[in-house]
Amino acid sequence: MTTKNQELAAWVSDVAALTQPDRLVWCDGSEAEYQQIVDLMLGDGSLSPLNSETHPNCYLHLSDPQDVARVEHLTFICSDDKAAVGDNNNWMPVADAKQKMNDLYAGCMRGRTMYVIPYCMGPIDSPYSRCGVELTDSPYVVINMKLMTRMGARALTRIEKEGKFVKGLHSTGELDPERRFIMHFPEELSIMSYGSGYGGNALLGKKCHALRIASWQARQEGWLAEHMLILGLESPEGETHYIAAAFPSACGKTNLAMLIPPEKFKDWKVWTLGDDIAWLHMDTEGQLRAINPEAGYFGVVPGTNAKTNRNAYDMIQQDTIFTNVGKTADDQPWWEDKKHGEPSVDWKGNSYAAANGPAAHPNSRFTVSATGNKAYSSLAEAPEGVPISAIVFGGRRRELAPLVYQAKSWEHGVLIGAGVASETTAAATGEVGLVRRDPMAMKPFCGYNFADYWSHWLSFAGRTDTLPKIFHVNWFRQNEDGDFLWPGFGENLRVLQWIIQRCKGEVGAKETAIGYLPNEHGLDIADLNIEPAVWESLTSINDDQWRQEMTEFGSYLDSFGDRLPPELRKQHQQVLSALAS
Numbered sequence: 001m002t003t004k005n006q007e008l009a010a011w012v013s014d015v016a017a018l019t020q021p022d023r024l025v026w027c028d029g030s031e032a033e034y035q036q037i038v039d040l041m042l043g044d045g046s047l048s049p050l051n052s053e054t055h056p057n058c059y060l061h062l063s064d065p066q067d068v069a070r071v072e073h074l075t076f077i078c079s080d081d082k083a084a085v086g087d088n089n090n091w092m093p094v095a096d097a098k099q100k101m102n103d104l105y106a107g108c109m110r111g112r113t114m115y116v117i118p119y120c121m122g123p124i125d126s127p128y129s130r131c132g133v134e135l136t137d138s139p140y141v142v143i144n145m146k147l148m149t150r151m152g153a154r155a156l157t158r159i160e161k162e163g164k165f166v167k168g169l170h171s172t173g174e175l176d177p178e179r180r181f182i183m184h185f186p187e188e189l190s191i192m193s194y195g196s197g198y199g200g201n202a203l204l205g206k207k208c209h210a211l212r213i214a215s216w217q218a219r220q221e222g223w224l225a226e227h228m229l230i231l232g233l234e235s236p237e238g239e240t241h242y243i244a245a246a247f248p249s250a251c252g253k254t255n256l257a258m259l260i261p262p263e264k265f266k267d268w269k270v271w272t273l274g275d276d277i278a279w280l281h282m283d284t285e286g287q288l289r290a291i292n293p294e295a296g297y298f299g300v301v302p303g304t305n306a307k308t309n310r311n312a313y314d315m316i317q318q319d320t321i322f323t324n325v326g327k328t329a330d331d332q333p334w335w336e337d338k339k340h341g342e343p344s345v346d347w348k349g350n351s352y353a354a355a356n357g358p359a360a361h362p363n364s365r366f367t368v369s370a371t372g373n374k375a376y377s378s379l380a381e382a383p384e385g386v387p388i389s390a391i392v393f394g395g396r397r398r399e400l401a402p403l404v405y406q407a408k409s410w411e412h413g414v415l416i417g418a419g420v421a422s423e424t425t426a427a428a429t430g431e432v433g434l435v436r437r438d439p440m441a442m443k444p445f446c447g448y449n450f451a452d453y454w455s456h457w458l459s460f461a462g463r464t465d466t467l468p469k470i471f472h473v474n475w476f477r478q479n480e481d482g483d484f485l486w487p488g489f490g491e492n493l494r495v496l497q498w499i500i501q502r503c504k505g506e507v508g509a510k511e512t513a514i515g516y517l518p519n520e521h522g523l524d525i526a527d528l529n530i531e532p533a534v535w536e537s538l539t540s541i542n543d544d545q546w547r548q549e550m551t552e553f554g555s556y557l558d559s560f561g562d563r564l565p566p567e568l569r570k571q572h573q574q575v576l577s578a579l580a581s
């Protein structure tokens with residue numbers, strides 16, 4: 001296979017001349033090709049088979065122990081306009097970054113195969129979708145891209161028709177953390193990644209294209225590329241509302257997107273459209289519509305069990321690539337909190353011993369096609385996307401943020417999104433459990449200056465008067481003993497239900513300085529046996545704590561200087577003065 005697109009053909013041949021692969025393979029995206037690469041990896045040991053009776057078509061890949069998460073300190077946005085990139089990103093001038101990368105790439109694919117992966121982010125026939133091509137020397141990347149994107153011949157046909165595509169070059173290099181960089185060139189729609197095989201660093205369609213490059217492009221074109229799940233909530237009467245929700249990495253987006261309602265709400269249904277990324281466009285009627293650019297899930301494995309996420313648990317019993325989990329003696333995948341079986345081998349391939357740490361790495365992952373999910377929405381492939389009724393922000397906060405609250409306006413909602421802060425998790429290298437600012441859950445993913453990004457968000461207010469309502473949730477409040485105050489998981493349905501009732505104007509709320517909170521009996525929780533004092537702390541605010549939070553948030557906003565949109569400053573002032581009165 002080759003291509004009619006001259007620009008693509010020339011780029012592939014330039015990269016081959018630089019990297020010197022022994023072979024070049026154009027991926028067609030077929031099942032036969034997937035199986036062929038799986039067989040090749042089983043042959044060289046980079047993949048091992050799992051128990052084919054209990055887990056048909058499931059495989060295990062163990063990465064280099066130094067290459068198990070995104071590396072934010074080695075991830076750069078490269079442009080000659082430093083201010084446009086913002087202090088929220090690592091920055092490098094274009095020429096310096098290219099020089100560095102080209103030095104690393106020189107001859108790096110000798111003895112290897114270079115795969116050409118044309119892919120489409122979003123339904124193949126959607127006007128909102130965008131295409132890219134990833135060149136990689138990693139067969140692991142090829143099989144993951146097959147599950148995560150629409151890749152191969154169909155995507156190439158679209159690229160040949162449209163002409164425009166994102167160029168992503170990836171090499172695993174030597175997996176040396178000292179020779180590892182993830183570079184983005186948004187002005188020329190290109191990505192260069194070297195030295196890591198880990199998902200977010202190597203599957204370039206995901207974070208690199210669908211968030212960092214796409215967010216830059218979305219600003220120019222008037223849409224939004226967000227770190228959001230998309231779900232449909234269907235009532236017993238058969239009415240479905242769509243919600244997009246942004247939480248930082250490893251804070252439960254996959255679980256919420258696949259939620260199974262508790263017994264009391266068994267006539268309700270939650271449908272999954274996406275679990276990580278949403279592209280939001282305004283249609284000609286002024287309605288914000290969402291598509292999921294991805295076609296699969298790259299989910300955190302530990303903690304997934306029949307109770308926490310039955311849909312995911314069932315989905316990953318077959319046709320799944322596991323990365324960095326442990327194994328039982330009979331080769332079933334095993335992870336902490338699986339609540340089934342015993343580990344025999346850990347994620348480093350050693351005999352399991354509790355003293356050596358967990359059997360599965362805390363950021364171990366499953367890769368699986370979205371079509372394996374029983375709750376996959378029939379509209380997930382709709383080229384026109386789904387209309388969004390509510391946007392929800394959330395973080396992992398032991399204290400402070402109530403269970404749920406609603407913004408007073410779109411502009412106030414943008415302030416709430418900008419104020420998201422959350423405890424760090426194992427999805428990125430670095431210490432876990434520290435509270436850090438993570439506006440819109442986009443700290444690692446916004447490809448440009450946050451101040452300009454907030455201006456872009458604010459600009460939607462002038463474009464329509466039917467914008468979604470904005471909310472904030474926090475499933476993670478704890479008491480002094482570290483016990484969670486809210487049961488979470490399926491019970492979160494009760495919060496979603498309140499959110500939709502608020503959107504429809506069906507339920508009242510109490511107004512506070514930070515937004516609208518549920519009334520005493522606003523949520524249907526009578527059967528949950530939550531102590532009144534606990535419920536009170538979940539649904540009220542502590543003014544002193546909030547004054548401190550807003551003051552710290554104010555200093556953070558100040559750090560954006562003159563670029564900060566005045567409207568955001570005004571919204572911030574309004575909350576502060578409401579807290580003072």
Ligand code: OXD
Pocket residue numbers: 070199200248249250276298427428
């Ligand atoms: C992810 C992440 O993998 O956010 O989705 O790290």
Ligand code: MN
Pocket residue numbers: 227248249250276
């Ligand atoms: Mn994510």
